[in-house]
Amino acid sequence: MDDLYRANILDHYRHPRNKGHLENPDIHYHDVNPFCGDEITMELKLDGDRVVDVAFDGKGCAISQASASMLTEEILGKTLDEIRHMGKEDILEMLGIPIGPVRLKCALLPLKVLKAGAWGLEDWPE
Amino acid sequence: MAISTLPEPPVKTMPSVAEIRADFPILDIEVHGHPLVYLDNTASSQKPIQVIEAMNRYYREQHANVHRGIHYLSETATSAYEDARRRIARFIHAGSTKEVIFTRNTTESLNLVAYSWGRANLGPGDEVLITEMEHHSNIVPWQIICEITGATLRYVPITDRGELDYEALDALLTERTKVFAFTAMSNVLGTINPVEELVAKAHAVGAIAVVDAAQSAPHMTTDVQALDADFLAFSSHKMLGPTGIGVLYGKRDLLEAMPPFMGGGDMIREVKMSGSRWNDLPYKFEAGTPAIAEAIGLAAAVDYLSNLGMDWVLQHERELTEYAWERLHEIEGLRILGPGPERRGGLLAFVLGDIHPHDVAAILDMEGVAVRAGHHCAQPIHDHFCIPATSRASFYIYNTREEVDKLVNALYKAKAVFAF
Ligand SMILES: Cc1ncc(COP(=O)(O)O)c(C=O)c1O
Numbered sequence: 001m002d003d004l005y006r007a008n009i010l011d012h013y014r015h016p017r018n019k020g021h022l023e024n025p026d027i028h029y030h031d032v033n034p035f036c037g038d039e040i041t042m043e044l045k046l047d048g049d050r051v052v053d054v055a056f057d058g059k060g061c062a063i064s065q066a067s068a069s070m071l072t073e074e075i076l077g078k079t080l081d082e083i084r085h086m087g088k089e090d091i092l093e094m095l096g097i098p099i100g101p102v103r104l105k106c107a108l109l110p111l112k113v114l115k116a117g118a119w120g121l122e123d124w125p126e
Numbered sequence: 127m128a129i130s131t132l133p134e135p136p137v138k139t140m141p142s143v144a145e146i147r148a149d150f151p152i153l154d155i156e157v158h159g160h161p162l163v164y165l166d167n168t169a170s171s172q173k174p175i176q177v178i179e180a181m182n183r184y185y186r187e188q189h190a191n192v193h194r195g196i197h198y199l200s201e202t203a204t205s206a207y208e209d210a211r212r213r214i215a216r217f218i219h220a221g222s223t224k225e226v227i228f229t230r231n232t233t234e235s236l237n238l239v240a241y242s243w244g245r246a247n248l249g250p251g252d253e254v255l256i257t258e259m260e261h262h263s264n265i266v267p268w269q270i271i272c273e274i275t276g277a278t279l280r281y282v283p284i285t286d287r288g289e290l291d292y293e294a295l296d297a298l299l300t301e302r303t304k305v306f307a308f309t310a311m312s313n314v315l316g317t318i319n320p321v322e323e324l325v326a327k328a329h330a331v332g333a334i335a336v337v338d339a340a341q342s343a344p345h346m347t348t349d350v351q352a353l354d355a356d357f358l359a360f361s362s363h364k365m366l367g368p369t370g371i372g373v374l375y376g377k378r379d380l381l382e383a384m385p386p387f388m389g390g391g392d393m394i395r396e397v398k399m400s401g402s403r404w405n406d407l408p409y410k411f412e413a414g415t416p417a418i419a420e421a422i423g424l425a426a427a428v429d430y431l432s433n434l435g436m437d438w439v440l441q442h443e444r445e446l447t448e449y450a451w452e453r454l455h456e457i458e459g460l461r462i463l464g465p466g467p468e469r470r471g472g473l474l475a476f477v478l479g480d481i482h483p484h485d486v487a488a489i490l491d492m493e494g495v496a497v498r499a500g501h502h503c504a505q506p507i508h509d510h511f512c513i514p515a516t517s518r519a520s521f522y523i524y525n526t527r528e529e530v531d532k533l534v535n536a537l538y539k540a541k542a543v544f545a546f
Contacts, residue, residue, distance in 0.1 A: 004489075036500050036501075063485075063488075
């Protein structure tokens with residue numbers, strides 16, 4: 001458990017970064033994980049192709065919510081094209097914890113929502 | 127063959143829980159360095175060696191296709207398969223093996239009724255009544271069939287105690303109601319519904335009664351004749367048997383009048399290019415090569431349960447549930463859904479403060495304790511209580527008080543990690 005719920009995960013869960021909503025976001029997307037009902041909304045403000053502001057909102061377990069919070073910090077300043085190329089490995093590295101096949105969906109939901117909003121990519125990130 | 131002419135199963139003296147546990151090899155495994163505490167029995171039970179061995183023996187010594195070959199093995203397999211059906215029929219007190227149809231699981235059994243009976247008997251103006259405490263498998267098939275036939279789907283609401291709202295039920299059951307389909311035991315609330323009374327209410331308005339026995343058949347006596355159920359569905363894997371097989375019991379006259387569910391081999395009497403004639407019961411509803419080993423495994427499972435006695439099973443689980451009810455209530459911030467232990471089966475779904483059930487389950491897992499977290503395929507119940515998900519601990523014949531204590535200790539750990 002000390003593995004899965006490392007201090008940084010709990011910190012992002014308890015004190016989520018960039019949680020809330022943007023005024024007039026350029027991209028807004030919401031989705032749920034059908035297996036568990038976790039919900040994530042992602043909003044982006046763009047300057048050209050570059051993310052200049054980001055917010056998320058959601059309900060769910062510590063892994064999905066911490067993953068969303070960390071992801072917002074990760075993508076600020078990135079281009080949509082860079083986001084397009086983000087995948088499972090990036091999220092695992094970002095979280096820095098071992099994640100089994102069932103919880104993987106919790107961890108990946110925020111990136112899935114982000115890529116669906118930015119690029120219309122509806123598949124689970126690989 | 128009449129069920130009453132069967133020899134009674136061999137009588138065994140009542141074993142201790144330690145002896146029962148010795149029959150379940152999987153209970154010896156370690157999980158993350160802790161002995162396994164398996165409390166996810168509502169989702170699926172573990173299997174005793176008697177079941178594993180019966181299936182093993184079948185594949186080593188008896189396998190061929192059934193009802194087809196005129197050779198030694200095909201006849202052996204056919205006898206074993208039909209003998210399994212007789213033992214299962216006896217377990218649920220069916221009047222005839224013709225009334226016992228093998229399916230894949232409860233879900234397929236309920237779909238069979240909805241599609242086959244529903245398409246032939248429902249139309250605009252008719253109503254299908256289900257309840258707010260159903261598993262998705264007793265909701266979605268009716269939604270689909272109402273869409274197809276133009277019938278209207280209605281739900282009996284539940285009270286905040288997690289029981290059916292009987293006043294609303296009496297108002298909803300009318301001469302327009304053609305089917306009343308309900309669960310014998312809720313897989314989230316634990317509520318045991320008064321099946322006999324509910325069947326009688328359905329019959330009083332001329333409706334048929336469809337019973338989802340997925341959670342009751344593993345844990346208490348099922349007597350389809352005493353219940354007077356028209357249809358009753360359950361799954362093998364929740365009652366010590368293998369996955370891949372389930373049962374639909376149906377009253378013979380209803381089954382006779384119904385069109386088949388699926389077409390193919392075994393379910394026909396005669397196939398001409400211009401059309402086909404259906405086979406007799408129960409084969410009319412068993413298209414294609416069935417799950418033979420699984421039927422044999424399920425028969426071994428019901429023999430195992432019969433040896434213990436379903437009264438013992440229920441009593442054992444009730445004692446554990448009463449104990450768990452008390453111990454869980456010691457934990458501040460823990461809330462259990464549904465009625466008190468005297469009115470429920472051996473399962474407790476709960477929320478622990480604002481810790482997400484996934485996180486609760488993940489921390490319990492690190493302590494070797496297996497529970498389920500999520501909406502348990504019963505979203506309407508969770509919507510009723512305005513919560514997205516719950517954690518659920520559920521008991522069976524091999525669980526002990528010490529395991530309940532381990533659950534409680536692990537829950538304190540979860541609280542400590544999320545310190546609230
Ligand atoms: C009350 C109830 N009905 C139906 C089902 C569906 O069973 P199966 O998945 O075996 O078809 C379940 C299993 O979770 C259940 O608990």
